[in-house]
Amino acid sequence: xxxxxxxxxxxxxxxxxxxxxxxxxxxxxxxxxxxxxxxxxxxxxxxxxxxxxxxxxxxxxxxxxxxxxxxxxxxxxxxxxxxxxxxxxxxxxxxxxxxxxxxxxxxxxxxxxxxxxxxxxxxxxxxxxxxxxxxxxxxxxxxxxxxxxxxxxxxxxxxxxxxxxxxxxxxxxxxxxxxxxxxxxxxxxxxxxxxxxxxxxxx
Amino acid sequence: xxxxxxxxxxxxxxxxxxxxxxxxxxxxxxxxxxxxxxxxxxxxxxxxxxxxxxxxxxxxxxxxxxxxxxxxxxxxxxxxxxxxxxxxxxxxxxxxxxxxxxxxxxxxxxxxxxxxxxxxxxxxxxxxxxxxxxxxxxxxxxxxxxxxxxxxxxxxxxxxxxxxxxxxxxxxxxxxxxxxxxxxxxxxxxxxxxxxxxxxxxx
DNA sequence: ACTGTTGGTCAACGCTTGTTGGCTAACGTA
DNA sequence: TACGTTAGCCAACAAGCGTTGACCAACAGT
Numbered sequence: 001x002x003x004x005x006x007x008x009x010x011x012x013x014x015x016x017x018x019x020x021x022x023x024x025x026x027x028x029x030x031x032x033x034x035x036x037x038x039x040x041x042x043x044x045x046x047x048x049x050x051x052x053x054x055x056x057x058x059x060x061x062x063x064x065x066x067x068x069x070x071x072x073x074x075x076x077x078x079x080x081x082x083x084x085x086x087x088x089x090x091x092x093x094x095x096x097x098x099x100x101x102x103x104x105x106x107x108x109x110x111x112x113x114x115x116x117x118x119x120x121x122x123x124x125x126x127x128x129x130x131x132x133x134x135x136x137x138x139x140x141x142x143x144x145x146x147x148x149x150x151x152x153x154x155x156x157x158x159x160x161x162x163x164x165x166x167x168x169x170x171x172x173x174x175x176x177x178x179x180x181x182x183x184x185x186x187x188x189x190x191x192x193x194x195x196x197x198x199x200x201x202x203x
Numbered sequence: 204x205x206x207x208x209x210x211x212x213x214x215x216x217x218x219x220x221x222x223x224x225x226x227x228x229x230x231x232x233x234x235x236x237x238x239x240x241x242x243x244x245x246x247x248x249x250x251x252x253x254x255x256x257x258x259x260x261x262x263x264x265x266x267x268x269x270x271x272x273x274x275x276x277x278x279x280x281x282x283x284x285x286x287x288x289x290x291x292x293x294x295x296x297x298x299x300x301x302x303x304x305x306x307x308x309x310x311x312x313x314x315x316x317x318x319x320x321x322x323x324x325x326x327x328x329x330x331x332x333x334x335x336x337x338x339x340x341x342x343x344x345x346x347x348x349x350x351x352x353x354x355x356x357x358x359x360x361x362x363x364x365x366x367x368x369x370x371x372x373x374x375x376x377x378x379x380x381x382x383x384x385x386x387x388x389x390x391x392x393x394x395x396x397x398x399x400x401x402x403x404x405x406x
Numbered sequence: 407a408c409t410g411t412t413g414g415t416c417a418a419c420g421c422t423t424g425t426t427g428g429c430t431a432a433c434g435t436a
Numbered sequence: 437t438a439c440g441t442t443a444g445c446c447a448a449c450a451a452g453c454g455t456t457g458a459c460c461a462a463c464a465g466t
């Protein structure tokens with residue numbers, strides 16, 4: 001599982017740079033992959049540059065050359081775009097379940113969110129990024145689906161609390177019951193909750 | 204070995220020790236208070252013994268003398284017992300709301316849980332302690348209230364996910380909408396969710 | 407008054423961290 | 437072939453960490 005980084009230059013929008021192919025792309029990718037894994041596993045402070053470099057089988061100084069400093073590395077490590085599916089197509093009463101399934105999906109086959117969750121808790125920059133993701137992904141959905149658009153932030157926040165709580169207990173704290181549930185069952189339980197937070201009359 | 208082990212013959216071991224009054228109790232308390240605050244604010248790694256000592260206005264070496272090492276200090280800092288009220292008195296259909304209110308309460312006027320949440324994410328011991336709390340507090344309630352006692356762990360886990368998610372967004376990540384809600388409103392929203400996780404037929 | 411215990415400070419230790427700069431070797435042209 | 441650019445390693449730096457032990461001051465019991 002060395003990296004397939006070069007092909008990630010499919011024209012993504014982070015910067016306008018057309019990604020001039022460098023000879024070091026493989027190394028850069030290896031560093032990024034190792035960083036994601038370490039950040040996800042250990043959190044910001046305990047994930048040392050030296051350990052990441054060793055995982056990527058290069059010298060720590062390379063990390064500095066390519067990413068400036070530790071913060072820069074982390075920023076790069078979680079600059080992946082988690083695209084949400086077009087929930088506009090989903091019927092209004094299924095949005096809750098669709099949302100849960102989507103995030104469950106992203107979390108399951110990408111360590112980035114776990115890393116950000118871990119980091120967001122001790123590192124202010126991480127918290128901000130986390131906040132950004134949920135604002136960008138959840139708020140529009142809430143605004144479109146909930147009865148009074150003025151309520152959208154509150155409703156999005158409630159959804160975030162349930163979805164993040166699920167991720168916390170399942171992927172970070174690993175409470176046995178939360179780990180044991182299948183994705184399907186999880187969606188069965190949480191779907192209605194999220195749906196209610198989005199569409200129910202305020203209590 | 205400078206520890207208070209010998210004189211603990213006063214009775215029960217773990218807690219309720221008759222607390223032989225030492226001259227340094229004030230200092231010990233100051234250290235513990237500063238530690239709780241720092242751990243809650245910064246997490247385990249970034250809360251340094253030096254900083255805690257400075258907050259308590261004593262020398263770092265005192266921390267070592269009284270608590271052995273950093274782990275010992277943390278263990279002492281979160282060895283507060285959060286007593287849950289006798290939910291046996293609460294009518295079955297109000298348990299959800301009561302539970303949310305209770306945890307909201309504890310979280311609000313005691314930094315310990317925030318500290319543990321923060322620490323539990325990078326520190327295995329913290330995670331275990333967190334798990335213990337929810338097992339001891341939530342599982343019995345679930346077992347008493349839910350239709351099939353065999354489901355209790357799952358239901359308790361689901362409740363934990365929602366309650367921890369609330370705490371995460373409100374007290375750690377500080378998402379604006381989650382912070383803005385009053386405790387009352389929060390209970391209005393989350394109460395039914397927890398209630399459903401506890402008592403509804405499995406979906 | 408003498409003495410052992412306790413509360414506390416000070417200065418240092420060994421180690422790990424992020425970070426830097428200089429060096430070598432391979433590459434890509436011209 | 438010659439040469440500038442790039443990729444990479446090595447050794448070291450300063451700072452901060454947890455931790456230790458020597459040392460002093462105040463108290464308590466006889």
